[in-house]
């Protein structure tokens with residue numbers, strides 16, 4: 001009778017219709033050859049695909065994610081065809097219900113009562129988060145959007161700059177956030193680069209205000225720029241630095257107040273007195289620790305809709321999850337102590353799948369996390385390449401003596417050991433970057449570091465071909481050395497270096513010149529820490545990591561400055577690695593770490609601490625050159 | 628002896644049933660209790676099914692044993708009271724301990740009352756309750772911790788876990804029976 005497909009669900013063997021919310025198209029499915037069946041039923045044919053769907057298993061006890069054969073048709077032609085379709089009794093109820101809804105839309109009638117007639121099969125396409133499906137109402141609303149670009153019920157103006165900028169999956173995210181106002185709010189946890197800010201702005205732009213946006217100081221400028229670009233009609237007020245002491249009385253209902261976590265901590269009482277319409281916490285991992293002042297201050301704020309935005313996965317970090325949801329949906333997870341006993345202990349210590357599943361049922365509707373790979377067709381490719389560089393004789397000599405000296409004099413134990421291991425690692429990494437950093441001679445820089453020579457060649461090639469590059473390093477000294485050398489050898493002009501020691505204004509100028517100025521510099525050096533999040537540097541098509549950081553996620557986050565929404569070309573990420581050295585050891589650790597990332601939950605130990613635990617012999621084996 | 632009291636009965640809902648296995652009024656705990664906990668912990672309590680007025684389960688000890696527990700269901704006035712208390716709960720279907728308190732204050736019995744409860748096992752143990760019943764109490768306490776609403780289903784409330792007004796529905800809450808339309 002029924003056929004099983006990838007994932008365990010069973011096909012009903014009857015033609016069905018389902019709306020795929022995040023790509024705004026209809027899917028015909030339910031049989032092995034939906035294209036043929038649709039043609040026979042008099043429905044338009046379309047692109048064949050395999051569609052991830054929620055499907056009842058053969059045994060009929062549960063619904064599981066399953067890939068089924070489907071045919072995709074754009075919303076407009078599908079609705080036109082469905083509205084005029086003469087119902088066939090051999091078709092599934094989902095198809096017949098969509099036909100009635102489409103006819104009502106065509107005739108300008110209310111679809112309100114028809115929504116309840118739409119069975120789950122009509123909106124069973126998996127959300128891009130892979131773990132939920134959109135409700136029938138969400139699907140019907142999305143159809144209206146898909147065919148008109150807006151509709152009478154929410155008076156969207158398709159000419160509105162923010163509406164025009166939204167991609168289908170972002171429109172779905174915006175609709176989800178708007179609907180969340182009925183029960184507090186939600187956590188928008190889309191992976192970095194998927195355009196969380198524009199989704200938040202679309203929500204702010206169409207609600208009455210006043211709104212509060214709290215973000216790290218480093219992205220205040222970015223927020224102001226994006227608000228200006230997507231919602232030029234909104235008044236933006238800064239509540240930072242010198243403007244901080246101005247009263248909040250002058251707020252019109254149009255206003256967005258931009259402020260930092262520092263101000264939130266300091267002025268919690270003042271901000272809590274305002275009845276906000278929407279509050280957005282950007283980079284909300286800032287309140288991941290529920291005991292901190294920022295987290296407590298956030299929980300005291302009053303708003304009709306609370307949005308927390310973060311690019312880090314939260315579902316497996318249970319304290320963080322509790323803290324974010326205690327802000328967005330107070331009461332949902334109950335008191336923290338109960339939550340910890342009930343879920344944190346079961347999921348983190350006993351690895352209980354039942355508890356994890358149940359937790360997802362409670363939390364899933366309120367957290368939206370989508371991955372770039374699932375929205376992949378929207379983004380051009382990211383090509384990753386590791387560039388292995390040799391050591392020069394000078395580097396090799398320095399590296400060996402530094403390692404021997406430290407190991408011979410002994411590393412001690414405990415905190416002392418940790419400090420010495422750290423110092424050693426830093427020194428070895430400096431030597432890989434350039435011997436001048438570890439042992440200054442004042443000599444010429446060329447020909448002394450394998451990586452510097454290689455990166456100089458690569459960047460010359462990139463600049464010659466008219467492309468632009470971001471170069472990341474974790475060390476201020478390395479950045480300054482690179483700026484001097486690359487300015488002299490490659491560009492013939494000053495190479496800007498964006499780091500934490502610069503004022504916000506200077507950083508803003510650098511970013512604008514790189515991203516917008518027609519005569520802007522072809523490359524931008526950035527310190528890994530200063531460029532953590534928020535920055536939009538899509539003008540670059542090459543990203544170079546000059547040195548390795550312990551955590552690959554930090555490197556990925558940096559690469560995403562260029563590889564994000566708005567990028568129209570493929571981005572190449574070049575990671576430099578000095579052969580046989582500590583850098584190669586880090587690369588090996590990354591390989592292992594990437595495999596572990598799903599399991600390593602709630603671990604705060606750093607790699608340095610782990611390395612400090614190794615014995616002298618193991619440390620030597622890891623770091624020495626003759627491996 | 629260390630207790631594992633953190634593992635089961637992490638909510639007021641679960642504690643109601645855990646107390647059947649380890650009553651607070653008894654000074655010396657049932658010697659079969661560690662064994663019962665271990666059966667529950669190692670997933671030896673299978674096919675636990677809780678419906679209106681009835682809990683059934685299979686406990687795999689040395690052999691398989693069928694366990695059957697019945698509790699009285701609420702009458703219509705009580706059910707109406709319960710619905711009123713539940714009406715202003717946050718969306719999402721989960722129930723905080725404050726709801727438990729509110730239901731109790733409204734005069735509804737949630738804890739299984741030994742006087743009106745029946746509990747049987749098909750094993751030959753002369754001990755009452757036998758280790759299989761104890762294990763089922765413990766396991767049901769865990770299920771309630773995860774899904775407090777089961778306590779209401781058991782008493783005759785048929786509302787499902789599916790929260791009404793949400794935009795995205797987790798797969799675990801998608802109803803199978805009505806998936807393709809009214810069955």
Ligand SMILES: [Zn+2]
Pocket residue numbers: 692748749750751752757758759760
């Ligand atoms: Zn028994």
